[in-house]
Amino acid sequence: MNTMHKMQVLSDSAQYDLCDYVNRHTSSSANLPGIYHSTVSSGCTIPLFKVLMTNKCCNDCKYCINNSKRNFTRIELTPRELTRVFLHYYQKKYVNGLFLSSGISGDIDSSMEKVVEVARLLRLEHGYQDYIHLKIIPGASRDIIKRAMGLADRVSVNIEAATPSGLSEISSTKDYHTDIIRRLKWIRAIHKKNPECAPSGGTTQLIVGANDESDADILKRVKWLYDKMDVRRSYFSTFQPLEETPLEKRPPGNPIRSSRLYQADALLNSYKFKVDELIFQEDGFLDSTLDPKYAAAINMDIFPVEINQGPYRDLIRVPGIGTLSARRIISIRKKHPFKKLEELKKIGVVVHRAEPFIKLEGNYQSSLDSF
Ligand code: SF4
Numbered sequence: 441m442n443t444m445h446k447m448q449v450l451s452d453s454a455q456y457d458l459c460d461y462v463n464r465h466t467s468s469s470a471n472l473p474g475i476y477h478s479t480v481s482s483g484c485t486i487p488l489f490k491v492l493m494t495n496k497c498c499n500d501c502k503y504c505i506n507n508s509k510r511n512f513t514r515i516e517l518t519p520r521e522l523t524r525v526f527l528h529y530y531q532k533k534y535v536n537g538l539f540l541s542s543g544i545s546g547d548i549d550s551s552m553e554k555v556v557e558v559a560r561l562l563r564l565e566h567g568y569q570d571y572i573h574l575k576i577i578p579g580a581s582r583d584i585i586k587r588a589m590g591l592a593d594r595v596s597v598n599i600e601a602a603t604p605s606g607l608s609e610i611s612s613t614k615d616y617h618t619d620i621i622r623r624l625k626w627i628r629a630i631h632k633k634n635p636e637c638a639p640s641g642g643t644t645q646l647i648v649g650a651n652d653e654s655d656a657d658i659l660k661r662v663k664w665l666y667d668k669m670d671v672r673r674s675y676f677s678t679f680q681p682l683e684e685t686p687l688e689k690r691p692p693g694n695p696i697r698s699s700r701l702y703q704a705d706a707l708l709n710s711y712k713f714k715v716d717e718l719i720f721q722e723d724g725f726l727d728s729t730l731d732p733k734y735a736a737a738i739n740m741d742i743f744p745v746e747i748n749q750g751p752y753r754d755l756i757r758v759p760g761i762g763t764l765s766a767r768r769i770i771s772i773r774k775k776h777p778f779k780k781l782e783e784l785k786k787i788g789v790v791v792h793r794a795e796p797f798i799k800l801e802g803n804y805q806s807s808l809d810s811f
Pocket residue numbers: 456497498499500501504505506507508542543544
């Protein structure tokens with residue numbers, strides 16, 4: 441099998457690992473395997489080369505096409521093969537960065553070693569300085585994680601589930617606390633001591649819909665990851681049943697659910713909401729028909745907020761006012777108090793959403809009932 445054929449297989453094998461923020465590249469300029477668009481820490485979308493080193497794996501994750509129980513052709517790229525293909529894509533400007541994962545071929549550390557070797561070859565032998573994201577294999581040793589972080593911009597460990605019991609529903613070979621949480625703690629400690637190691641920090645990913653966890657379970661866990669583990673970002677991957685996997689008959693996850701989770705996650709991560717400010721239905725799920733910020737706002741007793749006096753904390757709780765527009769309001773109102781809705785519109789407030797929740801110079805803009 442030639443290298444490009446292996447690339448096609450391993451790029452397809454990486455699909456289990458796609459979050460809803462990563463899309464397969466469709467441009468005809470590069471109809472080649474392994475090119476995906478991804479949102480990076482700055483919020484920009486960049487084309488990344490995303491591939492597995494190998495689809496061999498001794499784990500039995502039930503949602504994954506590479507799980508050890510499946511009988512299919514297993515292949516592996518060498519670090520030098522992968523480096524060569526990546527540099528070709530990079531020099532042709534098909535991609536701006538590398539996102540590298542691996543199944544487990546042999547033991548965990550020798551698989552992780554090959555991932556780190558690709559980053560070493562790129563950085564030290566080829567002088568490559570752009571983006572590298574390395575996925576840490578659950579159970580990898582502290583030493584190898586530290587070396588990975590010394591070479592990568594960002595690392596991640598997929599937590600997959602919100603609770604230990606949720607993980608045991610979908611994998612019998614990964615231990616939630618030992619293989620995953622302990623590794624996240626090491627990443628936090630290594631980055632804290634050496635901020636130049638993985639300067640963009642650590643991220644994680646959860647699968648939505650592969651087990652019976654609720655949105656409340658998921659959002660409590662991601663809040664804990666932000667507050668206690670210094671995780672920069674959580675990604676959600678909507679479960680898709682794959683043929684010949686143990687979960688092939690489970691209904692697919694709902695992408696609308698994942699997009700509501702992303703909205704609620706932004707409230708926890710960027711707006712610093714507490715989980716108990718979010719509104720869940722009795723079964724622990726968000727109302728899929730409502731924006732979580734709006735659902736939270738109609739249950740808060742802080743409204744209407746006076747635009748010319750309200751604190752930042754209250755302003756960012758107004759639907760239609762984001763963190764940037766709240767900061768603009770605060771810096772402008774000192775010298776030029778706002779008098780009209782049009783002035784708010786000019787600085788980025790989505791006025792028709794904000795109206796029922798604000799007062800301008802003491803006047804209500806509209807009532808929630810009329811809204
Ligand atoms: S560890 Fe699990 S999710 Fe990752 S490749 Fe192996 S079976 Fe798939």
